[in-house]
Amino acid sequence: MSGIEIKLSQEIKKILLFGFVGGFGFIVDSAVLYLFKSVLGLYGARGVSFVAAVFATWLLNRSITFKEHRYNYWYQEFAYYFLYMILGGFINIGVYMFLVTISITVNQYPIIGVAIGSIAGMIVNYLSSRFLIFKKK
Template identity: 40%
Template sequence: MTTDERAVLGELFRFSIVGGIGFVVDAGMLYALLPFCGFYLARVGSILAAASVTWWLNRRFTFEARREMAAHHQWGRFLVVTGIGGLINFSVYSLLVASLPVVAALPIIGVVAGTLTALGWNFTMSRRHVF
């Protein structure tokens, strides 16, 4: 394994840890917002909260060695990349909530499915275009 391959695997590992933290924020916010907003608006809020946490952690932890860009520019790029990832995530979640009663009863299943679906996009695009 080359040094570059090891570096990418290390970043993917750290990105996944940060993603796990983001998942907890995402799911926690979803369940906190559900009584007030319903399935879809609560999910938008939970994705925004998770994106904020994961950007900051990825900037400080995952891609710290490549932090040349000003934070506000990086944040804007991150929002675009994770916005597309969020659309992928939200689409999977919405499809499952609307079509499977078990997911409507346990929306965490939809959160997991959406998160895993968007992971590859978010890592690749964050690595190439944000950090």
């Protein structure tokens, strides 16, 4: 295998791991949303569920996907991760809110909005994780 092929296969592995972790984050996000939606409403519950999903994905991405690029201080790493995830989160939650507002179906089944929003934010989140947060030191 050439150097380019090895780097490409490593990058594909990272993307797949990031997708797996994102899938787990989707489950956390959806579960927390459904747990709190009757108390906080669809928008308030989504804010809480987003924070829970960011925390869960940070734990897994630092332990699995980007383990070779962890920070010495976990709290510093989490702060950077959370701040960068906000950009993807704005996209994610913006799509969710838009769909909940315009679609009766998504309003009745908000998990659809969570799924579509998650996909929309995933690309931004991967790029910021890979090239800004867990970059080579």
